[in-house]
Amino acid sequence: MDTWGRKAGVLYCSFFSLLGGALLCGSINVKMFIVARFIAGWGSWGFLAVTPTYSAELAPPGLRGLMVGMNGVNIALGYGLASYMGMAFFFASDPVAKWRGPLGIALLWPIMMIIVTFLVPESPRFLLMKGKVEEARTIVYRLHATKGDPDQEFARGEFYQMQKQAELDRTLDPGWIAMFTKKGYRRRTALAMGFAFVGQSTGVLVINNYGPTLYKTLGYGTKQQLEFQCGWITVGIVFNGVGALFLDKVGRKPLMIFGVAGCCVCLILEAAIVATYAEAATNKAGLAAGVAMFYLFLAVYSVGIDVAGVVFYSELFPNHIRAKGVCLSIATIALTDLVYLQATTTAFANIKWRFYLVFIIITFFGSILMYFILPETKGIPLEEMAKIFGDTDDVVVFSKDVHVDHNTHELIVGDKVGGLTHVATHQGLTDEIKKDIVEHKEKGADA
CATH class of the missing domain: 1.20.1250.20 (MFS general substrate transporter like domains)
Known part of the structure; x- marks a missing residue:
């Protein structure tokens, strides 16, 4: 398997x-x-x-x-x-x-x-886990699409959480x-x-x-x-x-x-x-x-x-x-x-x-x-199960921090990195944004 x-x-x-x-x-x-x-x-x-x-x-x-x-x-x-x-x-x-x-x-x-x-x-x-992001996204969006939700907030948020968690789990x-x-x-x-x-x-x-x-x-x-x-x-x-x-x-x-x-x-x-x-x-x-x-x-x-x-x-x-x-x-x-x-x-x-x-x-x-x-x-989402065993640091994104801005249709994610809130597309954070957050945190900049 x-x-x-x-x-x-x-x-x-x-x-x-x-x-x-x-x-x-x-x-x-x-x-x-x-x-x-x-x-x-x-x-x-x-x-x-x-x-x-x-x-x-x-x-x-x-x-x-x-x-x-x-x-x-x-x-x-x-x-x-x-x-x-x-x-x-x-x-x-x-x-x-x-x-x-x-x-x-x-x-x-x-x-x-x-x-x-x-x-x-x-x-x-x-x-x-094998890095096949687009194939996985297609399956999640198809299986977890919700009627009456044109932005597909649940499927998008769930997939974002799954994607970010898998990036950590692979390491x-x-x-x-x-x-x-x-x-x-x-x-x-x-x-x-x-x-x-x-x-x-x-x-x-x-x-x-x-x-x-x-x-x-x-x-x-x-x-x-x-x-x-x-x-x-x-x-x-x-x-x-x-x-x-x-x-x-x-x-x-x-x-x-x-x-x-x-x-x-x-x-x-x-x-x-x-x-x-x-x-x-x-x-x-x-x-x-x-x-x-x-x-x-x-x-x-x-x-x-x-x-x-x-x-x-x-x-x-x-x-x-x-x-x-x-x-x-x-x-x-x-x-x-x-x-x-x-x-x-x-x-x-x-x-x-x-x-x-x-x-x-x-x-x-x-x-x-x-x-x-x-x-x-x-x-509890599978990606958050670690929190009940005291491994909170192993959870990359919590589902409660993910929602869609219905005006811009963008995914809003409250990320753990630096305690900041940022806007991400359905593909998630870019490496450049991650780098900027880390640099600002190291410099002690005000959030």
Whole structure:
């Protein structure tokens, strides 16, 4: 993404998804299947980092929660389609078709993503980082044009801020080490990776991947297990949508804390139900309550962790390390899931419902910690995010200082340099004006 662009990241992930998916569908033995899973995962997990990064860089500040949040909605929709196909092919008469069919259908989506890259623009922020100013300007003016605003004040002001910030960002260290050594970057990285860990420590993927097994524990047959899994995933689609709609109104922090704390409560109740009713499997009301608690859990998770988390990761970092920051967040999710999923079968076989205590304890303390350390990022332009981490000097232009003079149609910018106000064209300050400001400041001239 940093070298070739956000669209190149999409093509990269599509290639591995197609290759791995084709090998999965055509596997002739278990070894080939496992290798194919690795390749397919290379693509699908990569998509989880590419799409939020790209979406955040296209979205205006006031709608970023909704637009990036749609990634969560569509991820849930993808899980839903997978579950629905699993349910549909359960009834196939050919035992081979039962598993090759759904895997073959999955090949459609990376093909569609490749087609999409020919229809959508490159990220203007990436283009500015590469010095392609005019190409970036055209995209911003086209995407963020506002009806009833002949001067296009918003688009012009936004682009000016993006352009000036990119000029600074190009001079900053974009390396991995800086993300852990520079104070402001280190805090952002810790927040993103920390929330990713806590969010997956709700055990959501354990419930997803072992859903049928857990429903079996509650006493339900195979067909009912698949039906419950389809219903459960559908809840995620709906409530990811709810979360996306609320993010720009309520904010990220309240929903994220609500998600973690709410999941903790649901897990406590689920553990109590499983401990009381699962072994005997005779109390129908108790078993139904266990299923209902899984559904309530996913509703809370979707609103506060799934959709809010993906937005949060994508907007924390500056242009030159955004892709790396999002990738670290997704890698944390993957690693956390890997550990839990490897332990789940053994844990449920040996300590049964007590395995839920791991998730309960982490989410309980995690929700308290997040209350004190999470910042609110709602409505803040990506170029100004540094100010909430104490890096005010890294912000070149604040949006509140940019407006259009409707008499002259020129862009008026209150710049930090020398505390002066100057007139700039839509192309920004010339080098000569910058030089004059610096010289006057050095001479101690009255502003």
